[in-house]
Amino acid sequence: MLSVSPSLRLLAFDTSTESLSVAVCDGARVLESSGPGGAQASSTLLPMVLDLLHQAGLALAQLDAIAFGCGPGSFTGLRTACSVAQGLAFGTRATRPEGVPLLPVDTLLAVADEARHVAGLTQVVAALDARMNEVYAGHYRFVDGHWLQEGDFDLLAPEALAVPDGWTLAGNAGAAYGARLAGAPGVAVLPLATAMLRVAPQLLAAGLAVPAEQALPRYVRNKVAKTTAERMAEKAAAP
Incomplete structure (x- = not known):
């Protein structure tokens, strides 16, 4: 089993499916939490993150990295995870100029x-x-x-x-x-945050952590919804 380095303090979360998964490693133990994802993730993710950090006795600026599920997955879920990760990382720049690095995890x-x-x-x-x-x-x-x-x-x-x-x-x-x-x-199985913690050492060693402004979702499907103009054009072209 890929193990989390005992010296790493990490936060990980995924909202790419209908399940929300969050985990924190404080260097000695792993704390995890889960709940409904989908539309609810945007309102429940941040409170869940802050609660786990509180349980671990960690401040955001103390983290070595924040890992998030970058995709593929639900468009809304990927944007939620990426935007929350960016917001958390930017927020640490008040006390840590470079900010906590982000680790996009497939x-x-x-x-x-x-x-x-x-x-x-x-x-x-x-x-x-x-x-x-x-x-x-x-x-x-x-x-x-x-x-x-x-x-x-x-x-x-x-x-x-x-x-x-x-x-x-x-x-x-x-x-x-x-x-x-x-x-x-x-x-x-689902892409759980605890799995992201386990693969994080390999990804960090490969230099895949990025600053907040460079963190992006990884979309595989380029488009889901059609524009009004596209729907009208298809209707006009139909026999």
Whole structure:
């Protein structure tokens, strides 16, 4: 299991799915909390973060990094996580000029590590429900204590996702699409904040932490809603 360095003080949270997950590592222990995500995340995330920091006896400016689920996932959820992370980091600049660095964590990587944490998997096809009859997917292998991603993220129909021999499907896509998805049901896990804490040392060592102004969500689907003009054009072109 990837372990959190005992010297690191980290905050992590994810709002990319219908579940909200928050965790804090104070250097010696991990505290976690969860709740409903979706539309409620924008109002409950910050109080949950502040409560866990209070329990840990940590001030924001004492953190070594703030990790957040950058995507793929719900557009609204990704924007919520990124904006809260940026706000927290900017807020620390009053006492820490450079601010607390932010660590964007791919949600599919968190899914892969959660699958390894609960089921010992080392070859994972991480897949999350992307709605609109599609899934977000990524292939991950755990080698020599580190995760390696094979290829880039995919956005595709459930039937088009291949699960190679020796690999295991993990995430929430199996529950959403059932028999339409190869390898379903697989291992039902979510991109939890505790998984982000476990992968944080690897990502920090790779230099992937960024200042608040450079932190961005990672969208895989470029667009969900059509403009009024686009809908009118499609209607006019219809036979």
